[in-house]
Amino acid sequence: MHAVGHMCTSVSLKLTPWRRIACLLLGLFFLSLPLRAGDALVIEIDGPIGPAMADHVQRGIEEAAKRDSDVIIIRIDTPGGLVSSTREIIKTILASDRPVVGYVAPSGARAASAGAYILLACHVAVMAPGTNVGSATPVMMGGAPGSPPAGDGAEGAKDHPDMMDKVLNDARAYMRSLAEMRGRPAGPAEKFVSQADNLTASEALERGVIDLVATDMRDMMRKIDGREIKVAEAPLVLATDHLTVETLERTWREEFLAFITNPNIAYLLLMVGVYGLIIEFSNPGLAAPGVAGGVCLIIGLYALQLLPVNYAGLALMALGLALMVAEAFVPTFGALGIGGVASFVIGSIMLIDSDLPEFRLSPVLIGTVSLLTAGLFLFVLTFAVRAWRRPAVSGNDALVGEMAEVLSWRGGTGTVRAHGEVWSARGPENAAPGDKLTVHAIKGLTLDLSSPNPSQAKEADSDD
Numbered sequence: 001m002h003a004v005g006h007m008c009t010s011v012s013l014k015l016t017p018w019r020r021i022a023c024l025l026l027g028l029f030f031l032s033l034p035l036r037a038g039d040a041l042v043i044e045i046d047g048p049i050g051p052a053m054a055d056h057v058q059r060g061i062e063e064a065a066k067r068d069s070d071v072i073i074i075r076i077d078t079p080g081g082l083v084s085s086t087r088e089i090i091k092t093i094l095a096s097d098r099p100v101v102g103y104v105a106p107s108g109a110r111a112a113s114a115g116a117y118i119l120l121a122c123h124v125a126v127m128a129p130g131t132n133v134g135s136a137t138p139v140m141m142g143g144a145p146g147s148p149p150a151g152d153g154a155e156g157a158k159d160h161p162d163m164m165d166k167v168l169n170d171a172r173a174y175m176r177s178l179a180e181m182r183g184r185p186a187g188p189a190e191k192f193v194s195q196a197d198n199l200t201a202s203e204a205l206e207r208g209v210i211d212l213v214a215t216d217m218r219d220m221m222r223k224i225d226g227r228e229i230k231v232a233e234a235p236l237v238l239a240t241d242h243l244t245v246e247t248l249e250r251t252w253r254e255e256f257l258a259f260i261t262n263p264n265i266a267y268l269l270l271m272v273g274v275y276g277l278i279i280e281f282s283n284p285g286l287a288a289p290g291v292a293g294g295v296c297l298i299i300g301l302y303a304l305q306l307l308p309v310n311y312a313g314l315a316l317m318a319l320g321l322a323l324m325v326a327e328a329f330v331p332t333f334g335a336l337g338i339g340g341v342a343s344f345v346i347g348s349i350m351l352i353d354s355d356l357p358e359f360r361l362s363p364v365l366i367g368t369v370s371l372l373t374a375g376l377f378l379f380v381l382t383f384a385v386r387a388w389r390r391p392a393v394s395g396n397d398a399l400v401g402e403m404a405e406v407l408s409w410r411g412g413t414g415t416v417r418a419h420g421e422v423w424s425a426r427g428p429e430n431a432a433p434g435d436k437l438t439v440h441a442i443k444g445l446t447l448d449l450s451s452p453n454p455s456q457a458k459e460a461d462s463d464d
Contacts, residue, residue, distance in 0.1 A: 038070045040221065040240060042247040045074060045089075048358035049081020049114050051306040052258035054088040060248045061092050061100070070243055072100045073217075074122060080113025080135075080356055082308060090121045090178070099123045099231050099238060103220055104131040104201070112136075116192050120178040123229045124238075125210040126220050127201035133209065134191075134198035138171045168193065184208055217245060257306075263352045263361050266303035271369055273297025274321055308353045316347030324373070337378075345370045399439045404449060406435045416447065423447045 043060035045053060057074065064072045074093075093100050102122030104111045107130035111119045116136045119125050127133065171193045179189035188207040191197035204210045211227075214220030225241040250258075259265060276293020280286055304314070323340030330336070348366045352359060404418035404425065412429040415422055418439060427437050427449030437449035 038239070038242070039067070039244040039246055040071045040073055041067070041069045042073045042075055042217075042245060044247065045076045045078050045115070045118065047078060048356060049078055049085050049089070049118075050258070050261050050359070051082075051085055052254050052261055053081065054085035055257060056248075056250055056254045057089045058092045059251070059254070061096050061098070063248060064098050065096075069098060071238065071240055072096065072098050073220075073245075074100060074102050074118065076102055076104045076111045076115050076119060077106075077109035078111065078113075078115040078118075079358065080115060082354070082359065083114075086114040086117060089118055093118070093121045094181075097232050099229055099236060101126060101220070101224060103214070103217070104128060104133060105214075105217070105220075107131060112198075116189075117175065117178060120175065120182065120184065120189055120209070123182065123231060124212070124224055124227065125182070125184070126212045126214050126224070127204060127210050129201055129213060129215060131201050132198055133204055135196050136171070136175060136192040137196040138167050138193070179209075221245070260299055260303040261306050263307060263359055264365050266300050266307065267348070267351065267361055267365065267369070269296045269300030269303065271300075273300055278321075278325060307359065310350045310353040313347045313350030313352075316343045316350065318347075320344030320347060320373075324376075341370070341374045344373055399442060399447065402439050403436045403452065404439050404447060406431050406433050406437060408433060409435075416449065418447065425449050427451075 041060060041064045043057055045057065047053065061072060100122045101124040102111075102119040103126045104115075104119060105128040107128050109128065109131045111127075111131070111133040112135045114136075116133050119133060172190050175193050176186040176190050179186045185208045188197070188199075188204075188209050199207065199209060201210070201213045205213050212220065212223050214223050221240045221243060224238050227238045229236055229238065260269065273293045273296035276289040276291075276296060278293075280290030280293060283289075320340040320343030323336045323343060327335075327337035327340065345366070348361065348370065352361050354360060399418050402418060404416040404423070406425075407415045407417055407422065409431045412431075413424070413426045414431070416425045416437065417423075424445060425437075425447040428451055431437060431449075436452060438452045439447050440450050441448040
């Protein structure tokens with residue numbers, strides 16, 4: 001028994017140093033690993049909210065998850081935007097497994113209309129001094145979240161009280177649900193919709209619509225540090241005081257999407273595409289106008305399907321262009337062309353269905369393009385009228401009024417040469433070979449000739 005105990009003690013003493021060395025090496029290994037520096041990813045909403053902005057925010061939240069960012073900060077300065085794009089952004093925020101902080105900054109910025117919905121959807125809502133939030137009453141389709149689908153805008157609902165109530169109730173409920181979800185009072189938030197209420201940073205803080213007022217990014221990071229929130233229904237304490245702040249840059253795709261979804265650019269692309277194809281069809285084989293027109297037309301149509309387009313306006317534009325093209329091929333001396341220009345102008349005015357100035361077509365652009373279109377129509381019409389008045393220069397009709405030389409003649413009939421061709425002819429009985437007669441009609445394959453007037457005779461003699 002003693003022997004066994006002595007053996008066990010001996011083995012234990014022999015293994016202890018190795019264990020100590022292994023633990024020491026393992027500790028040194030873990031100490032040598034670089035510690036991950038925490039970071040906060042800033043996503044900027046700095047203009048009207050459209051498809052490009054929604055794409056940018058969605059990519060930013062996905063990027064934050066990939067790089068394991070501690071917090072996402074959405075810096076807001078927007079007049080509002082499209083309902084579809086705003087809802088996409090809010091859905092992405094609500095589905096995020098990272099804390100999202102909405103920060104209206106810098107001083108002078110605003111979270112108006114759609115921006116108010118986005119701010120209230122964030123886990124923490126912060127504003128800089130000198131900023132404001134609110135004015136979220138739906139105006140029409142593109143005005144704010146909660147607006148009805150295309151064709152049922154609040155502007156059209158003014159004449160239908162039941163429809164207007166439906167629109168407002170939907171928007172109020174949406175705003176109220178976002179406020180309640182984040183533990184904020186629903187009453188003041190709902191007034192953003194029902195009364196178009198607009199609050200300064202201090203007023204919003206006093207009424208509980210936001211959580212903090214911070215002068216700048218570093219001040220905001222310090223003030224939210226240690227704040228307890230819920231992310232995906234789990235409690236989380238924010239540790240933000242020493243985080244590295246990095247701003248998400250826009251990709252070339254997002255910049256390109258923002259460029260083409262500007263309604264004025266989309267409209268110009270559409271027109272360049274249409275005119276390029278018209279030139280190509282009028283002059284087959286040029287290639288360049290057709291290729292450029294096709295590319296511009298496809299990009300323009302892609303941009304339009306991302307915007308709140310009134311398809312009645314688009315149809316009127318297409319009808320107007322079709323009528324003007326028809327005028328070029330089947331001249332009606334203005335009837336089709338004038339109707340086409342009128343249809344085109346009305347369609348252009350109706351094309352974009354939004355009350356936001358940033359998503360409306362410029363009246364100057366519409367006027368310029370319409371004048372250019374009308375000018376092109378007048379140019380084509382002028383050439384058509386000139387061509388109609390000009391005598392025929394080819395075919396049998398071109399012989400009328402020309403001189404024909406008698407080759408053989410007997411009893412008022414014979415053969416003549418006109419335009420290098422030999423014709424059967426009838427005319428004055430006293431004509432003789434070598435005489436020059438005037439063609440005044442063509443009947444079948446026979447020319448009707450008459451004696452030339454003095455000026456024609458003199459001209460014929462001078463030609464000889």
